[in-house]
Amino acid sequence: MAKITAAQVNELRKKTGAGMMDCKKALVESDGDMEKAIDYLRKKGQKVAAKRSDRDANEGVIIAKTNSDNTYGAVVMINCETDFVAKNEDFVNFVTSVADLAIEKMPKTAEELKALDLGGQTVADALIERTGVIGEKIELGNFDVVESAFTAAYIHPGNRLATLVGMNKVAENVEQLGKEIAMQVAAMAPVAVDKEGVSTEIIEREKEIGMEQARAEGKPEAMLEKIAMGKMNKFFKENTLLNQIFVRDGKKTVAEYLKSADAELTVTNFKRFILG
Numbered sequence: 001m002a003k004i005t006a007a008q009v010n011e012l013r014k015k016t017g018a019g020m021m022d023c024k025k026a027l028v029e030s031d032g033d034m035e036k037a038i039d040y041l042r043k044k045g046q047k048v049a050a051k052r053s054d055r056d057a058n059e060g061v062i063i064a065k066t067n068s069d070n071t072y073g074a075v076v077m078i079n080c081e082t083d084f085v086a087k088n089e090d091f092v093n094f095v096t097s098v099a100d101l102a103i104e105k106m107p108k109t110a111e112e113l114k115a116l117d118l119g120g121q122t123v124a125d126a127l128i129e130r131t132g133v134i135g136e137k138i139e140l141g142n143f144d145v146v147e148s149a150f151t152a153a154y155i156h157p158g159n160r161l162a163t164l165v166g167m168n169k170v171a172e173n174v175e176q177l178g179k180e181i182a183m184q185v186a187a188m189a190p191v192a193v194d195k196e197g198v199s200t201e202i203i204e205r206e207k208e209i210g211m212e213q214a215r216a217e218g219k220p221e222a223m224l225e226k227i228a229m230g231k232m233n234k235f236f237k238e239n240t241l242l243n244q245i246f247v248r249d250g251k252k253t254v255a256e257y258l259k260s261a262d263a264e265l266t267v268t269n270f271k272r273f274i275l276g
Helices: 006-016 020-029 034-051 089-105 110-115 123-134 174-188 200-216 221-239 254-261
Strands: 059-066 072-080 139-147 150-155 161-167 267-274
Touching: 006 020, 006 034, 020 034, 034 123, 059 089, 059 150, 059 161, 059 267, 072 089, 072 150, 072 161, 072 267, 089 110, 089 123, 089 139, 110 123, 110 139, 123 139, 139 161, 139 267, 150 174, 161 174, 174 254, 174 267, 200 221
Parallel strands: none
Antiparallel strands: 059 072, 072 139, 150 161, 161 267
């Protein structure tokens, strides 16, 4: 049996992120062969992943970033089972490395992201490996991108909420404006950029709720739809980004605030991820 040195254990740990004892055991089981030890850890991860496949992974870390010219932004959510793991520095660094990889390679979908090479293995394999190392279900909970003339990212302290916002042009002070709107999205959780972006399903649901409320108030049946539509106008003002009151001003809508900076400036798209 080959003698396992501390240097070998440290090398394997750097390559995989696994714990010291797990790395030593993998090297012992693999008779000191580094590649076999890596495979051992991956197989261990697959076994743990299979055992924990029915577990809920509702905790995690969300990271949002943009590329150097702010034309591409990615937001990555990687879930785990406990808050203890989510707050672990190594886990946060792992999620950050996946987000950095997304910014470098600019994938469009979650499947493209999971197929990318991360330190000699795919992101998908890295997630399985982490499951084995940590002992919890680790999975890519969500991934999305925004591509625009200018893209801004915001991560709320604690890494449980992050947003991306796409702007239609590069204007004066657009970096500050983009950050402020990204924070607006985080705070006010709009459902769409404007009225036209609200899905038919949401509109029908809100209309039905409005009619039921009016009916419960004893309003005439013939008036219910008109009353519901009036409530819909309030819904659009409160829940579409450009029509919301800008939280940092209170007197202007988001659209009015942007136009006060540049008459042509507007928001084209946004993404908002939150845990829980």
